[in-house]
Amino acid sequence: GIQVEQSPPDLILQEGANSTLRCNFSDSVNNLQWFHQNPWGQLINLFYIPSGTKQNGRLSATTVATERYSLLYISSSQTTDSGVYFCAVIDNTDKLIFGTGTRLQVFP
């Protein structure tokens, strides 16, 4: 099956800093999603991005499908950005395959 790897596994930032999270996947995929799991455990959809670049406020994402990776950029980080960021790919059977996540802690 498809393997999804995320890096770094942990990230500690001071408020205001920028960061880049990476997601590598081992095979062609139909689509890719980024999620934020907040400290209360809720999964929030960030991006649905099979290819190209999208931006939403301080967050943006780029997927290069031909090279099998996606990047999530967080600019001017805030304490509310803390949590775990998951990348997940949709395979040809329509199920999401999740990476192991990047745990982000932002300190004031």
Place this chain on the structure above:
Amino acid sequence: NAGVMQNPRHLVRRRGQEARLRCSPMKGHSHVYWYRQLPEEGLKFMVYLQKENIIDESGMPKERFSAEFPKEGPSILRIQQVVRGDSAAYFCASSPPYTGYEQYFGPGTRLTVT
């Protein structure tokens, strides 16, 4: 437009009891997926259903677990004779009736087996 709804949000069961988890998809969505998240781990696919059909149950444990999505009413994930290892967060997601579309998640049900 209400999001994906799950209930209960928290469920405590003693070993050997049954757990029933419910999921109502977003309006207009006919595809439902169940995922399980063990403590400190990522989410793992369990089952994919459409109305009255199980499309893919390759992630479901072979025993004690079952899922349904009836013509009327919510999708149900049922765990019989729960064991401590079943303690986890169970998430439901839904998507429109097209292949490969974005999945939207409910708030999850946190099952604790004592």
